[in-house]
Amino acid sequence: MKLKELAEQLGLSQTTVSRALNGYPEVNSATRERVSQAALKFGYSANANARRLAIGRIGAIGILMPNDRSERFGPHTSEFFSGLAERLSQDEMDLLMSPVINNDEISAYRRLISSKRVDAIIVTGPTLMDERVAMLTEAKFPFVLHGRTNIEAPHAWLDIDNAGAFRQAASHLLDLGHRHIAMIDGLKGHTFSEHRELGYREALLERGVPIDPRFIVHERFSDETGFREAQRLLSYAPHPTAILAGSMMTALGVFRAIRSKGYQLGKEVSIIAHDDVFPYLNASNMVPSMTTTRSSIRSAGTRIAEMLVRILDGEPVENLHEVWPVELILRQSSGPPVIPG
Amino acid sequence: MKLKELAEQLGLSQTTVSRALNGYPEVNSATRERVSQAALKFGYSANANARRLAIGRIGAIGILMPNDRSERFGPHTSEFFSGLAERLSQDEMDLLMSPVINNDEISAYRRLISSKRVDAIIVTGPTLMDERVAMLTEAKFPFVLHGRTNIEAPHAWLDIDNAGAFRQAASHLLDLGHRHIAMIDGLKGHTFSEHRELGYREALLERGVPIDPRFIVHERFSDETGFREAQRLLSYAPHPTAILAGSMMTALGVFRAIRSKGYQLGKEVSIIAHDDVFPYLNASNMVPSMTTTRSSIRSAGTRIAEMLVRILDGEPVENLHEVWPVELILRQSSGPPVIPG
DNA sequence: GCATAATTTCAAAGCGCTTTGGAATATTTG
DNA sequence: CAAATATTCCAAAGCGCTTTGAAATTATGC
Numbered sequence: 001m002k003l004k005e006l007a008e009q010l011g012l013s014q015t016t017v018s019r020a021l022n023g024y025p026e027v028n029s030a031t032r033e034r035v036s037q038a039a040l041k042f043g044y045s046a047n048a049n050a051r052r053l054a055i056g057r058i059g060a061i062g063i064l065m066p067n068d069r070s071e072r073f074g075p076h077t078s079e080f081f082s083g084l085a086e087r088l089s090q091d092e093m094d095l096l097m098s099p100v101i102n103n104d105e106i107s108a109y110r111r112l113i114s115s116k117r118v119d120a121i122i123v124t125g126p127t128l129m130d131e132r133v134a135m136l137t138e139a140k141f142p143f144v145l146h147g148r149t150n151i152e153a154p155h156a157w158l159d160i161d162n163a164g165a166f167r168q169a170a171s172h173l174l175d176l177g178h179r180h181i182a183m184i185d186g187l188k189g190h191t192f193s194e195h196r197e198l199g200y201r202e203a204l205l206e207r208g209v210p211i212d213p214r215f216i217v218h219e220r221f222s223d224e225t226g227f228r229e230a231q232r233l234l235s236y237a238p239h240p241t242a243i244l245a246g247s248m249m250t251a252l253g254v255f256r257a258i259r260s261k262g263y264q265l266g267k268e269v270s271i272i273a274h275d276d277v278f279p280y281l282n283a284s285n286m287v288p289s290m291t292t293t294r295s296s297i298r299s300a301g302t303r304i305a306e307m308l309v310r311i312l313d314g315e316p317v318e319n320l321h322e323v324w325p326v327e328l329i330l331r332q333s334s335g336p337p338v339i340p341g
Numbered sequence: 342m343k344l345k346e347l348a349e350q351l352g353l354s355q356t357t358v359s360r361a362l363n364g365y366p367e368v369n370s371a372t373r374e375r376v377s378q379a380a381l382k383f384g385y386s387a388n389a390n391a392r393r394l395a396i397g398r399i400g401a402i403g404i405l406m407p408n409d410r411s412e413r414f415g416p417h418t419s420e421f422f423s424g425l426a427e428r429l430s431q432d433e434m435d436l437l438m439s440p441v442i443n444n445d446e447i448s449a450y451r452r453l454i455s456s457k458r459v460d461a462i463i464v465t466g467p468t469l470m471d472e473r474v475a476m477l478t479e480a481k482f483p484f485v486l487h488g489r490t491n492i493e494a495p496h497a498w499l500d501i502d503n504a505g506a507f508r509q510a511a512s513h514l515l516d517l518g519h520r521h522i523a524m525i526d527g528l529k530g531h532t533f534s535e536h537r538e539l540g541y542r543e544a545l546l547e548r549g550v551p552i553d554p555r556f557i558v559h560e561r562f563s564d565e566t567g568f569r570e571a572q573r574l575l576s577y578a579p580h581p582t583a584i585l586a587g588s589m590m591t592a593l594g595v596f597r598a599i600r601s602k603g604y605q606l607g608k609e610v611s612i613i614a615h616d617d618v619f620p621y622l623n624a625s626n627m628v629p630s631m632t633t634t635r636s637s638i639r640s641a642g643t644r645i646a647e648m649l650v651r652i653l654d655g656e657p658v659e660n661l662h663e664v665w666p667v668e669l670i671l672r673q674s675s676g677p678p679v680i681p682g
Numbered sequence: 683g684c685a686t687a688a689t690t691t692c693a694a695a696g697c698g699c700t701t702t703g704g705a706a707t708a709t710t711t712g
Numbered sequence: 713c714a715a716a717t718a719t720t721c722c723a724a725a726g727c728g729c730t731t732t733g734a735a736a737t738t739a740t741g742c
Binding site for chain 2: 043045047048049050052053058059060065075077078081082085086089092094095096097098099114115116117220221222223224227228249252255256259260280281282285286287
């Protein structure tokens with residue numbers, strides 16, 4: 001069914017029907033109601049392409065998918081996407097996923113822009129001086145950044161308080177009496193990783209606890225690296241009595257390493273992991289349940305979509321940045337250090 | 342830059358330029374070359390919406406994202422999406438991700454169809470008598486199924502040989518001398534899960550090895566369930582000397598359980614997992630490396646996108662179904678059973 | 683009952699592209 | 713060189729919707 005037909009059915013003009021559906025003020029509310037009822041009844045919905053052609057908006061948000069073995073496209077991504085789509089679908093906006101060719105992100109972004117297939121772009125996993133952010137800002141193409149950079153030029157972003165999360169976690173461990181705390185986090189260079197290290201350092205510094213550089217590890221998020229690095233950490237003497245893990249994936253590996261050394265979790269060695277809230281990896285169901293710094297990456301996706309919509313509605317990007325606090329959830333994997341024997 | 346401007350630049354008519362770009366035969370190859378060079382140079386690319394409006398194709402493929410805590414949206418999904426996008430982008434096709442509201446998939450599909458926002462749909466994770474497949478077949482809306490059903494009506498699908506994979510894996514373990522083999526796979530009802538159980542049963546039956554129903558477990562794919570179920574399995578007497586795991590997530594939990602019982606992997610207890618090939622979970626890098634049945638879910642995505650394109654080009658769905666063989670890759674986590682002590 | 687305001691209609695342009703049918707021009711062929 | 717073939721152009725319709733400006737109709741206020 002097309003607009004013309006719907007209008008005929010209702011005995012109204014196309015103009016009025018179109019106006020009713022698009023929320024124009026000059027249409028009688030009774031008429032508007034009648035129109036939307038009819039639209040529902042006949043299953044009418046405007047042809048997306050025609051509509052977009054007419055209003056000059058593409059109606060899609062772009063996001064790149066690195067197709068190398070990068071750490072950027074992991075389980076986090078699907079949760080994040082899920083949140084995005086939840087909000088975007090309200091405005092009939094598509095989420096366009098475009099792959100990166102030859103690992104050349106910058107030109108992938110340029111292509112995305114010039115092909116006029118998206119109204120705006122979402123950038124994730126920034127470094128402190130991210131070149132993609134610099135490029136998009138300069139090109140004046142609308143985008144929202146998931147994360148933060150040190151780049152001054154105004155742009156929209158949403159980040160969680162990574163420094164605060166790790167500061168909290170480390171402080172808590174210090175309160176419990178730990179003096180040898182290690183962290184295994186994401187790759188160096190990424191903002192979130194740097195911020196977490198900052199938070200960790202602050203907490204230790206505050207108590208005058210010396211920082212052992214061997215105890216600060218930056219690695220990809222995976223079970224395997226978590227295992228390997230934790231094994232290494234636990235082989236030192238003295239070994240850390242607590243480990244901060246940057247992701248649940250890493251934490252799984254750390255769990256395994258602690259167990260394989262014969263230590264009890266939450267006793268000889270404690271662990272606190274950052275939890276992005278995956279439906280299939282529940283921290284509280286684990287044995288023992290895992291203490292986490294918790295922040296839903298999915299909710300972040302929803303919020304970022306909201307910001308995107310606002311930008312396209314003309315809201316200046318200067319107003320659009322927020323930092324979300326992260327809560328520390330105490331469970332069994334963290335406890336006062338126990339000296340074995 | 343728009344078509345009109347490009348044509349002016351070239352001193353050609355819009356018609357010719359459009360024809361050149363769209364591969365019409367009546368245009369001189371030298372001209373065609375000149376046009377594409379110019380298009381490249383000026384960064385011209387047709388306005389997607391106008392083009393789609395003109396040719397009457399939406400230019401997007403739909404896929405639903407259950408937004409409950411279902412097992413359907415896990416790490417597999419992102420890999421699969423990645424493969425899809427890789428192929429779809431060649432044809433400038435978007436991948437439209439739409440969330441399911443109120444857990445009502447059927448009406449989400451209906452909405453997707455009636456909103457005319459997609460040309461075709463991808464359905465994943467089917468059950469043997471999947472109602473979505475039945476509905477879409479009946480509605481005659483183009484779709485490709487990732488997996489298989491027992492539904493007779495012709496439709497396009499691609500599946501891997503799940504029965505063969507588990508048959509192979511179980512046979513291999515039997516060859517090594519195992520007589521107590523357990524499997525922890527996905528939820529009951531899903532085709533892939535049923536097929537795997539079938540393959541497992543066939544292998545045991547063939548050797549006359551009795552099947553212990555306690556050794557067949559159907560659960561969600563997650564580290565946690567893998568751990569819990571493996572612990573249970575290993576508490577039986579006699580306990581299984583080998584475990585088949587339906588996913589790498591599950592396998593991780595099983596690993597942990599085996600270790601926590603003090604057994605050596607590949608000695609007292611062997612494990613073979615199905616590997617969908619995640620960039621961040623490498624079976625061969627694990628310690629010990631993991632024997633797997635391997636089939637890239639990403640490649641499946643690429644191939645399914647290819648099938649989709651064909652359907653839209655008019656190829657009858659009757660021709661479009663394939664079963665991919667699965668290779669068994671022997672590594673260290675599987676070996677002849679060792680009697681402890 | 684008449685001026686004023688609120689709705690609705692009409693007719694048409696425009697979004698940028700594809701496609702068509704016939705005409706015009708260029709290139710080849712025998 | 714005429715005839716046949718290959719290219720390109722021209723003009724216009726059409727895809728389905730939004731938007732505009734002016735006119736027509738209906739409702740409301742005093």
